Amino acid sequence: MNRNKTALAAPIAAALLAAAVTTATPAAAAYGSPWHSAWGASPQAPTHTDWFPNWSEQGFRDQSVRQVVRAGAQGGELRGRLSNAYGKAPLRLAGATVAKSAGGAAVRPETVRTLRFGGSATTTVPAGAELSSDAVALPVQAFEQLTVTLWFQGPTGPATFHNVAMATSFRADGNHLRDAAADAFSAAGDQSFSWYYLAGIDVKDPAAPGPRRSAVVTFGDSLSDGFGATPGADRRYSDALAGRLAALGTPRPVLNAGIGGNKVLTDSPCFGESALNRFRRDALGRPDTAAVIVLEGTNDIVQPDGVQDRCTTGPRVTAQQIIAGYRELIREAHARGVRIIGGTIPPYGESGYWTARGEEVRAEVNRWIRTSGAYDAVVDFDRAVADPEHPQNLKAEFAFADRLHLNDAGYRAMAEAVDVNAL
Incomplete structure (x- = not known):
């Protein structure tokens, strides 16, 4: 870039x-891919702005970050894309899940799926890079809200993010990847109007044309x-x-x-x-x-x-x-x-x-x-x-x-x- x-x-x-x-x-722009874009956001370098405060400069340490997005396409399988485009060091992800939203920080428990990367529940995203998860079976309808939860055990350093999400993201101390309830994410000051590290959701629809x-x-x-x-x-x-x-x-x-x-x-x-x-x-x-x-x-x-x-x-x-x-x-x-x-x-x-x-x-x-x-x-x-x-x-x-x-x-x-x- x-x-x-x-x-x-x-x-x-x-x-x-x-x-x-x-x-x-x-x-990633390999035309002919069976994957279709369902949601995306443009990554930005970590920064503080008074008009839209965020967590990007401080990053995360032993925290779960829960983010809600709206899918724009249907599919039987999905994958998540993470961006460390502006990271100065490798990003170590201790775990990630995707689920269907139940409103706010709550999710529908029967829909929680682990996102894996090369078969592993943990991964490292090199500095300046983007990484896609493995495919996960979770049928998605267009305009359905999905919730992605990322857990960072060690310090991330400043975070690649998207400032003006016009949607609420949540954080909580510790590992809350599979929490269905919103309780852990309800503390004062643990809500943000930005997205962090999440760059896209892609879907694959077996019933659709190639x-x-x-x-x-x-x-x-x-x-x-x-x-x-x-x-x-x-x-x-x-x-x-x-x-x-x-x-x-x-x-x-x-x-x-x-x-x-x-x-x-x-x-x-x-x-x-x-x-x-x-x-x-x-x-x-x-x-x-x-x-x-x-x-x-x-x-x-x-x-x-x-x-x-x-x-x-x-x-x-x-x-x-x-x-x-x-x-x-x-x-x-x-x-x-x-x-x-x-x-x-x-x-x-x-x-x-x-x-x-x-x-x-x-x-x-x-x-x-x-x-x-x-x-x-x-x-x-x-x-x-x-x-x-x-x-x-x-x-x-x-x-x-x-x-x-x-x-x-x-x-x-x-x-x-x-x-x-x-x-």
Whole structure:
């Protein structure tokens, strides 16, 4: 993975684009695999953020971490994928289980299964690596909630994680891999809105056709991540899009590859590697990616105009620089035979981030997305959620409190704006 910080004091040059091209493609992206993606999250380096506190910097020691996710595809068998992408040392896992959720930290006891790795209940994930478990027999339906519990006996050190989960994770001292009840996980301070080490759930359906590409990846920043949606309710726009596809009789997994605060062009110690540097892994590094919807660029525009700190530092960028970044993502997708759909950047006029300069850049970027023909298709998120009388603002009934992010209704409107035939 290319983790070089991208310099953008001048317009994007060939050197920047070449750096993105050399990003390594994960071995997991072997098209023709019988496994199909059911859930995934984009890994981030451990960091502390005031807006979303988490356990990533301290890691875990003799603790069980229980995490609840929603499967987006059905299958008779499943496997879990763990990521130590940002670990500085091997990750030693003392045990792992998967089960069907019974709500909160509780699980259905008859569904608890041990996750094994090469036949062993313990494993070590090398620093910088990802590891898949062996297949386990546990029939899963689309939209069913699964609970993965990881037990770390020794100290893990800082943890690879995903910050904005919009779902609750739990921890407890000691080994609680097979606890059905939530009691051990109910202590104050032992809940988090982030995911740790868990990168994906894949399923295999013996009744389904063989290897196929069907997954849709929603790639972007916090608007893809779902910040502002009801926590724990699975109401991100990716969830609403998956529901639409199922209701139309064309169910497909919709995988969320958003990272809150993420930028197209610049890496951040808090908000992940840039889109240019993580696109191959997070969007294309799955065996069944068929289409990617890109919605990113807001943070490239607004962060340089705000208070600069270690998380948001970076130069001001032009519309042409952002567009050059999009062109590189398009080239990467097409090289893999993946359709790529461009999403226009929604308005944020009543937020504290708005500036006249930023609005000019957003308007120019959106014109290019709509008219250039560079993407395989366009989804006009901007017009779907903007106030028709004040188009630089979000429609009031769609706006989260900060007027930058969306609420449940706004994310549903985004999903409804997608032409499913374009996927």
